[in-house]
Amino acid sequence: MRQGEISLAGLLALFSLYLMWKSTELPIGYIRGQGPGGGFWPFWLSLGMLLSCAAIAWNWWRGTSPAAQSNEPIMDDFGWRTVIFVGGGIVGFVALINVVSMYGAIAIFLVYYLHFLGRHSWWLTLTIATVLPIALFFFFEAAMLISMPQGMPFTQPFFDVMYDIIY
Amino acid sequence: MEVLTFLTDGVLLALAPTNLFLILIGVTVGLFIGAMPGLGSVNGVAILLPITFLVPPASAIIFLAAIYYGAMYGGAISSVTLGIPGASTAVATTFDGRPLALKGRASLALVTAAIASFIGGTVANIFFTLFAPLLAFLALSFGPPEIFALMLLAFATFVGLGGDDIPKTIFSICFGLVLATVGFDTISGEPRLVLFDIPGFLRGIGFIVLAIGVYGIGEMLWTIEQTRGEITTTNPKMTVRGMASDTKEAIRDGWKGTWIGSFIGFFVGILPAAGATPGSLMSYGVAKMVSRRSEEFGQGSVDGVAAPEAANNSASTGSMLPMLTLGIPGSPTTAILLGGMVIWGLTPGPRLFVDESEFVWGLIGSFYISNLAALLINLAFIPLFIWMLRMPFTILAPLIFVLSIVGGFAAARSMHDIWLIVIFGIAAFFMRKFDYPLAPAVLAIVLGPIAEPTLRQSLLLSSGDPMIFLTRPIAGPITVIAVILILLPAIKLLRKGRRPSEA
Numbered sequence: 143m144r145q146g147e148i149s150l151a152g153l154l155a156l157f158s159l160y161l162m163w164k165s166t167e168l169p170i171g172y173i174r175g176q177g178p179g180g181g182f183w184p185f186w187l188s189l190g191m192l193l194s195c196a197a198i199a200w201n202w203w204r205g206t207s208p209a210a211q212s213n214e215p216i217m218d219d220f221g222w223r224t225v226i227f228v229g230g231g232i233v234g235f236v237a238l239i240n241v242v243s244m245y246g247a248i249a250i251f252l253v254y255y256l257h258f259l260g261r262h263s264w265w266l267t268l269t270i271a272t273v274l275p276i277a278l279f280f281f282f283e284a285a286m287l288i289s290m291p292q293g294m295p296f297t298q299p300f301f302d303v304m305y306d307i308i309y
Numbered sequence: 310m311e312v313l314t315f316l317t318d319g320v321l322l323a324l325a326p327t328n329l330f331l332i333l334i335g336v337t338v339g340l341f342i343g344a345m346p347g348l349g350s351v352n353g354v355a356i357l358l359p360i361t362f363l364v365p366p367a368s369a370i371i372f373l374a375a376i377y378y379g380a381m382y383g384g385a386i387s388s389v390t391l392g393i394p395g396a397s398t399a400v401a402t403t404f405d406g407r408p409l410a411l412k413g414r415a416s417l418a419l420v421t422a423a424i425a426s427f428i429g430g431t432v433a434n435i436f437f438t439l440f441a442p443l444l445a446f447l448a449l450s451f452g453p454p455e456i457f458a459l460m461l462l463a464f465a466t467f468v469g470l471g472g473d474d475i476p477k478t479i480f481s482i483c484f485g486l487v488l489a490t491v492g493f494d495t496i497s498g499e500p501r502l503v504l505f506d507i508p509g510f511l512r513g514i515g516f517i518v519l520a521i522g523v524y525g526i527g528e529m530l531w532t533i534e535q536t537r538g539e540i541t542t543t544n545p546k547m548t549v550r551g552m553a554s555d556t557k558e559a560i561r562d563g564w565k566g567t568w569i570g571s572f573i574g575f576f577v578g579i580l581p582a583a584g585a586t587p588g589s590l591m592s593y594g595v596a597k598m599v600s601r602r603s604e605e606f607g608q609g610s611v612d613g614v615a616a617p618e619a620a621n622n623s624a625s626t627g628s629m630l631p632m633l634t635l636g637i638p639g640s641p642t643t644a645i646l647l648g649g650m651v652i653w654g655l656t657p658g659p660r661l662f663v664d665e666s667e668f669v670w671g672l673i674g675s676f677y678i679s680n681l682a683a684l685l686i687n688l689a690f691i692p693l694f695i696w697m698l699r700m701p702f703t704i705l706a707p708l709i710f711v712l713s714i715v716g717g718f719a720a721a722r723s724m725h726d727i728w729l730i731v732i733f734g735i736a737a738f739f740m741r742k743f744d745y746p747l748a749p750a751v752l753a754i755v756l757g758p759i760a761e762p763t764l765r766q767s768l769l770l771s772s773g774d775p776m777i778f779l780t781r782p783i784a785g786p787i788t789v790i791a792v793i794l795i796l797l798p799a800i801k802l803l804r805k806g807r808r809p810s811e812a
Contacts, residue, residue: 143743146743147743150739150740150743154480161487161502164504165502167501168494168499176769177766177769177773178765178769179497180494180496180499180501182765183486183490183765184487184490187483187486187487187490190479190480191484194476194479195476195480197475198480208744209744216742221534224534225738228530228533228706229734229735231710232526232710232714233731235710236714236724236727236728239724239727244715248711248715251707251710252707252711255706256703256704259703260703261703274711286352286719288719290719
């Protein structure tokens with residue numbers, strides 16, 4: 143944890159510097175007749191972020207924050223595995239949206255999570271993975287008039303059938 | 310007495326069968342739209358606006374106001390049951406509503422939210438009825454320096470929200486404010502902070518993207534990792550007797566927060582450009598500051614649910630005030646309502662109360678009826694929302710992830726924003742591991758778009774002299790209080806740091 147605390151502070155300090163540099167693309171000072179320039183507010187706030195990172199590093203050096211006093215690892219094997227399987231599942235879900243449509247990606251993610259991570263029965267898994275995307279389709283496309291991504295052309299027959307039901 | 314006669318006529322108009330039916334439908338629809346992460350009152354009102362052309366203007370606005378009310382009640386539901394604030398107005402409800410749900414007290418949190426919302430709405434209705442025109446002109450005396458001072462006060466309360474690690478809290482506030490500046494500079498119109506030159510950032514970063522990332526993904530990952538996926542606390546029981554006892558507890562432990570929220574919410578709500586979100590955040594901060602049990606805030610305090618919920622309902626009524634009396638909308642939803650009124654042939658402004666008194670008093674009467682209807686409908690649906698929490702966590706968790714992604718897309722309609730949600734979620738998980746408070750970042754991204762233009766306009770007014778915030782009669786005292794509040798935790802920390810060395 144101790145090493146992680148200072149590494150994260152360093153990373154955030156670098157990001158703050160990047161934001162300060164990026165803010166200077168617009169004027170950061172006072173322009174007569176126009177007031178503060180467009181970069182003024184983000185520049186000084188980014189500097190605030192950088193100074194906060196310096197204070198975090200100072201606290202780390204003095205060992206006053208709980209993370210700075212801990213020699214425990216950030217996570218054990220189980221923790222890493224859980225985060226990778228769940229976090230990876232979410233990344234996969236989002237990556238699939240442009241391929242199999244939002245509703246298709248929801249169904250696949252639910253099968254992955256409910257059956258393979260949650261160890262629920264196929265019956266329960268398939269029921270939820272079928273009913274929820276269809277219910278969301280009617281809620282968003284029919285009731286809220288919000289179109290979700292439809293993925294690649296091969297999903298069109300499904301959408302044609304569903305739109306026939308709505309209209 | 311004249312006001313009472315007008316009000317009675319207004320209530321009778323709202324109770325006409327068609328209007329009453331529209332209120333009941335509007336509140337129910339609003340409740341469910343508000344409960345959906347990513348959708349808020351603004352979506353409900355915007356989508357159903359065309360339908361209102363089928364009925365007379367008074368019935369139309371009564372219907373839309375009922376949706377607005379219902380959605381305000383509904384925002385608390387996703388904050389408590391899913392841990393994701395459905396709308397910016399319900400962010401502060403998550404801080405204590407979610408911990409209560411994790412302790413198996415979701416029913417208490419939802420009942421508290423419903424009762425506090427009802428009282429907040431009622432207090433606001435009474436203020437609205439008695440002082441509408443007067444308060445509208447008072448609100449006009451708030452110029453950019455006063456609004457910025459108010460924002461500063463809201464940020465000052467965040468410092469208290471972040472716990473003991475002041476540098477991490479300040480980092481979080483600054484980070485949220487910087488994210489709010491991404492996109493275009495609203496004053497010069499030039500692109501600004503287009504990160505890594507990715508064109509998607511030209512659209513800016515919406516509040517909902519950060520909120521869903523932090524709460525829907527990051528917080529859920531953290532919960533799964535901490536509990537090893539075995540949540541045992543979300544097993545609430547729901548009985549009539551239990552609900553009655555929750556009601557008693559909500560009134561006993563949440564009265565202070567409710568009153569604070571009702572008053573602060575209304576007065577912040579009537580300020581043009583402020584709205585319900587700063588009102589609910591400031592109420593939470595003030596309720597925490599004045600509480601004798603402030604350490605319970607963030608752990609599942611009843612007052613911590615009551616204050617923001619009373620405030621967001623109170624403010625939503627308050628934000629109608631500048632819209633009706635001055636024609637200035639206080640929130641995106643009231644802006645759409647204003648558009649509707651113009652289409653119906655009504656001209657909002659000081660003459661509205663004289664020229665269209667039946668319409669105005671019918672609307673005010675409907676506020677009372679909608680508020681009562683929202684309370685009863687909300688209480689009736691609580692068992693359904695509680696039932697959701699009784700699902701095994703391995704079913705609830707993927708449902709929350711799905712609702713986060715689908716709700717995030719519905720709000721932003723862009724895959725770029727969905728990827729940002731995932732990135733924010735994973736970053737939030739690691740920052741949470743190192744005790745970075747993320748609530749202040751979420752709050753800052755909401756208030757940033759109000760704070761920056763008012764700061765720049767104020768400095769333009771004063772030719773760059775920051776003393777404008779101290780010399781104006783309303784802005785001055787607010788700024789001084791804000792500065793004291795910002796410095797207080799730092800002074801406390803310094804004293805705490807010195808004590809061991811003195812000993």
